[in-house]
Structures are given as structure tokens and as C-alpha cells.
Amino acid sequence: MNDLTALSHALLDAARKAGADDADVVARQGTSVSIDIRGGALEQAERAEGFEIGLRVLLGKRQACVSGSDARREGLEMMAERAVAMAREAPEDPWIGLAEPGQLSARRDAEGLEMYDPAGEPDPEALKEAAVRAEAAALAVEGISQVSTASAAYGESDIRMLASNGFEGGYRRSSHSLACVAIAGEGERMERDHDSDGRIFAADMRDAEEIGRRAAERALARQGARAPKTGAYPVLYDERVAASLIGHLIGAVNGQAVARGSSFLRDALGEAVLPDALSLTEDPLRPRGGQSRPFDAEGLAVAPRDIIHQGMLTGFTVDLATARKLGVAPTGNAARGLSAPPSPSTWNLELTPGAQTREELIAEMGTGLLVTSLIGSTINPNTGDYSRGAAGFWIENGEIRHPVHECTIAGNLRDMLRALRPANDARPWASLRVPSLLVEGMTLAGS
Template identity: 60%
Template sequence: MDGDMTAPAGEAICEALLAAAKSAGAQSADAIAISGESLSADVRGARLEQAERAEGVDVGLRVLIGRRQATVSASDARPATIAALAERAVAMARVAPEDPWCGLADPGQLAASWDVAALDMLDPAGPPDPAALEDAARAAEAAALAVKGVTQAEGAGAAWSRRRIHLAASNGFSGGYARTTSSLYVSAIAGEGLGMERDHRAESRRRWASLPSAEEIGREAGERAVARLNPRRAPTGAWPVIYDRRIASSLMGHLLGAANGASVARGGSWAADLLGERVLPAGMDLVEEPLRPGAAASRPFDAEGLPVSERAFVRDGVLTSWVLDLASGRQLGMESTGNAMRGASSTPSPGTSNVRLTPGALSLEEMLAQVGTGLLVTSMIGASINATTGDYSRGASGFWIENGALAYPVNEITVAGNLKRMLAGLTAANDGDETKSAVVPSLLVEGLTVAGG
């Protein structure tokens, strides 16, 4: 089931961690082993700036004694380290405060089978030659510099990695999987002196051969930087704002964050009273797709060994479910939605994988024409978001829209509103990027407050 011939090493590490935990006095435990290897090459000024090859392993152990738990981790899987980790974890758990919601899954809740191969998470070609990484980074930088108006490249890089994850627990669960990621990026600078502007393009895929060409990535990075030259301030007032698809998924991230069961259980979510209520326009679904083949965040089971499946957290505009792991589900009197996430040094917590928002009928160009006058946001910095009220304020830059077309670049602006009202009145374009984990199209929000500085 692991889908990777080296997976038994992770399985053996987890078994050793569980055995050590039992010997040290744990009543129950789970363990995770994350190993990986990576290659990267960074180029600046057509010269290789850095090349790196790395391998490593991180292990994590959670032990439970009654309703007390503790988690420890290390970047070392030697037997002596495993024994010391288990002893430390048990000692910590004995003095930890009681948590009435912690605990492993019941055996009947566990994923019984899965098909890793169907998720298409591995590059069958294996790692690219390091020289190919360097050549791609150099070609991307050259393509950016070839764009008229680009004065320098801030850097370009290519990378490949393979990550293996194995999870096992004393309730009988044991499973693992591996995924590869290839990426290529370039950052370009246009203009001179105080008038310089920068932008970038970065792409990642499961397979190296599936990446867009270095020339395409470099050219678009350069064109984006040049388009930002000579920015102005946007007129202050209440205007329609279009979130370009590059950053539109951030709005869905705010919604899913508010629907996070841990936040709801703590009483720290602006959506705490919205279960079963409309949060998006009618006809709009927000669906998690953890089994989408080839996607960046696909996985065959969650971090507590529970099965995963497609789930609409919003159906026809209505919030249908919280995002739950076992602990938050118990606290709220609900079943886990199979959304536990975990790293080596942390206990499980709720989180989502790949998501998809229902697209609209308009292209971005048609949406610009419909807006007439307003703002297209292409990048954002900082955030001031009140988790309890949903009040929202972020720094932004992009382009001012006049007569239904892009008129001039703008920067140093702030957009503000309230997430409840913003999300309920969204209009979606039809330009979602199928290569991204979050397939979210450009989104129009009416009547945001724009402060032009």
C-alpha cells in the first residue's frame, strides 16, 4: 500500500518507536517517520550561486497515559535516540495536564485500504540530473532578462524532492506513502533606482517533465515586473475589487480557517454560529479533494489513520460541516471529517488538502468589463484579521480598472471589509488553475473599502 519500495524503512522506524513507548510505560501511542531527499540549484547573473543535495529523516512520537499526552521529535532514528525519545515522552505525559478530548482512533474508524498509485504522487522518471536543474534555472533567468524593461533578475532556481511519510499507532494502523515535487521559479526586477518594481513566477508539479518551460516561466515573470512600473495610488473609497486567481484562494483559506473545528471549539471563530447557514452565494460549492490525482496535497488517509474522501464543506452556498480531527470532533460532539494534519513535532490538528470552488461563467476579461471601474489585486502583504468578528484588512497592489480594462498599476493600498459580507457576495470567474492545489478562480468582491494612501 505504501507505493514506494523504500517505505519499509519508515515502517520499521515507527514500529521501533511504538515498541519503545510501550516499554517506557505508555498506554497507547502513535508514531510518524518523515524521510526525504532533495536537489536544488540557484542561479544569479547566469552563474551558479548554490547547488545542494540533502537527505534527512524526522521522527515524531506521541504517547498517551489516560487523558494525558505528550509529543517528542528528533532528526535521528538510531535505536538509542528512539529509546530516549520514548522515555522522555512518557515522563512528560505523566505530568501533562489532562486533555479530555485526546486519544487515538477506535480500530473501526481506521482506513482499511487505499490506493496510493491512483493518486499519481510519484515521478516515475526519478530525480532529474543536477545539471538539468541548473540549465532550467539559467534559462528561466535569461528569458526574464530578455523582456524589454527588465533590468535584472533577483534570482532563479529549480528543485526536486521526494518525501516519504509513514504513520503507525498502537490501535493497529500502519500505512505510508511518498510524493515527489519539482519546481522552478524566477524573480525579475524592472526599472531603476527608486522606481524599481519586482514580480515573479513560480511553478511546481509532481513530475519534472510536467513543468511549464523555463522560457515561459521567465518571460511571464519579466512581463509581470514590467507591468508594475510607474505605479500610482488607487482612489480612496468603496470600490469593487477583483482578487486575481494568484491570490483568490486566500479568501477560501479564511473561510476554511473559520470552519476549523479547533477554532470553533475554542470560541475563536467568526463562523461559530454559521453551520447550516449561507456563507457563499447560492450555487457555489467549496469541495475538498484529498484523492485528486497528481495534486500537491493529495493523501490516501489522514494523520490519524482515518479514511479521506471528497467532501463539500460548502454546498449550494451553505456551510455544511466543520473541518474536524478526532479531538475537535469529540469536543463538538461530532465525528472526525478525516482532516487531521500532523508534523513530526506536533499533535494532530484539523486542516484541509486540495480544494475546489465552483467557477462562474465569466472570463477575467469579461469580469473586468462588467466591473467598469475598480481594483484588480494581484499581490497582498500583511494581514489584520479579527478571528472573532471577521473584520478584514490587508495591504495590496495590483491594477486600477477604468472603462472595463486595466488602466495603470497601483501599490501601497489597503483593502478592508468584513469576511462574512465579502464571502456572501462573491462572484467567481471561470479561470481556476487546475495545476494548483486550490482550484479557485478570480473572485469579485463588491464594495470593499480601498485606501489609496
């Protein structure tokens, strides 16, 4: 394994020698293992190890980003020279620049955040066994014709950041995952569905048998689907897909979209965008959070904050450049790839849960649609007009009657968000904690 700290310092020194006024470095190395099972036997096994390092250089108000995997001194020097040459030809951007030393995070590691499983990489046989158990559990359910996917995986990464403004920090991540896709029926009557789990710690993973069995039950429940009636009905987004609805809200309050004028919430700061009882909070310091981090990609401190407080939009999500452009304080939300400059992102969001269960919301719906999967989308970011293909279950008299497919649900996101009614079934371990969401009066196009 490479010494990421030493390589980062070497690349930063090379950038200075090449003529950069300022520079920052992100170095990453990691390992991933994946196992696929079919028919109880190993179908595919993959293992990958990799090292990459990214460099951003600044010449006045010009910048350029490059990345590579050559850890030799000559390779680092060539990378720095190429980045400086590119920056000389880049257009000026008045908003770019590193953080001031006084803005930098005092936290430089992930101590206490539990982002890495100290148990380390599992034995491939253990991954295979988990996938086999999930597949067997799915096939044991009567009516399941086959399992198209049963896979287990593990990944870990080590990340180091270094900048000419004095910042230096790093952290490690790990991830465990298990997925199963079951198929019910044959030919044109074939239906499929899935279940999966992903955690930082192996000890937190759900049982493989539960994952396989739930995938099978979901596939069986989809058999006999037909198009629903066209009209205006309440739509309940199942917890599995409800996060996508909040995802459109997150995108609309992203500072880059606001700065471009391509957000339906660009003028909504200080206005109500959710029901008064709902808040959307961010906590990048949540222990065992899938998107937790000790600092952002520009070395700024991260902290819990309310994006929406009691229905009101309190602030946009910005990195340094976007904050300067909008004339607001940075929020510590810079994310960055190895070959791209920082951009705003969010970490570990939670929507205020409701007091009712999903079943209680179904009982109150009367007649409407429970959505369990979404396909395609036509979203106008400027107006919030929304249209998506959907499948799920038809509700009549507050009870699930039959599965549905081949329908479209439509509305306007501003109206939809203001009308949300949440259930209380959000997964507590999810990075985006969003429960099932009921939206009244959406337009359904079916039969």
C-alpha cells in the first residue's frame, strides 16, 4: 500500500515548483471484493485494489484539475506540470480559491464517527455463504421460479487531503452489502423485485435469509399487475422510493442550481416549502452514518444544520465558490472527485417522521396508489413540474387490492412538497432517513 501522506506532500511540492500559486491534493486507495452466486454455486468473484491521486492548481483566478495513478516521483511531477499548463489556458473564475486558514476545520480525522469496521475485510467464503443463504431463502418461497441476482460485497478506502493553505487530514471508510433479486412466474407473467442491505459494520447487517425471503415476497406480490384508473388520486410513496421525492428538494436547494437560476426554489429562502411540522436536517457527524465525514472536501468544518426548519427554507447548500457567488456563508458542504473541482453536496439527511404507520396512512387514503418503484422521469428544474413512471399497488377503501404497473404520476413539486404527510417507518441506519410519504391529489395516467 502507498504512503498517501508522503505522496500528497510530494505532489503538492511538485505543484509549487511547477508554478502554482495554490493547490490542493486528494489521494485515495482502497480495496473491493464482490461475490455473485447462481444456483448455489459461485458464478463470479472479483477483487480490485487501486490507488489514485488528484490535484487542483490555482493560478490567480484560473484553476485546473488532473488525476492519475502513477506514484513515481516522475509521474507526480508530470501531473503537476500538466495541471499548471492547463490552468494557464483556463478561463478566469472570480469565485474560486482555497479556504482562509481561519476557516479550516480543527478536526482532521474521523475519531468517534465509526466510519470504518475494525474487523477488516471478510473472508471471500463468508461473502459467498451469505449470498448462498439469501438465494436459498428466496427459492424456498413457493412461486419463485428463479433468483437472478444474489451477491455480497465489501469495500474499504483510505482518503487523505492536503492543501497549500495548511490543511491536512484523512479518514478511512468501509462498507458491507448484500442483495437478492427474485423472479416470480414465467414468460409474460414474470415479475421481479429485490431486497438489499448496506452497512459500515458487518455486525449491523440484516440476516441473509430475511433479505432473500423479502425479495421473494415482494416479487410474488407484483404478479397480476394491471394499469390503474386515470384520474386524480392520493399517492403514497413507499419508504423504498420516498427518498427520491426529497432528492428533488435537495437538488433544488443546491447552491449551484440556485446560482444558475435553474431551481424552482431559487427565490424561496425564508419561505415555507414543507408543512409547518416538518424539518429537513443534516448531520455529517452522525456515528456510523453512511455519508458521515470529519470535514468537507475544502477542509471546512462540518456540523449539524437545519436545511428546512418547521417548513421554512433556512439556507442553501454551498461550497466556498458558490457561497462567494451567492454572498452567503459557506456551509461545509463541498464534495469533490479526484479530477474535478469542489461542488456542493449533502450528508446524512433526516426528514421529521410522522406519528402514523404506513398502514394507517393507507387506511386513510380511501382510493389511490401505493408506489413501490419508479422508472424514468421528466422533471423541470425551473418550474418543479413532475412526471414519472410508477408501479405499485392499488388501494380501495383503505386496503391494498391488486398490483399495478404501466402508469404515470404527475404534479408540481412545490405543491407536492407542501402537502406531504410522513409515516414513521424511516430506516434509522439509512443515510437519507425518509419515511413513506403521502401526497394528496396527484394526477394518474393509466387505463
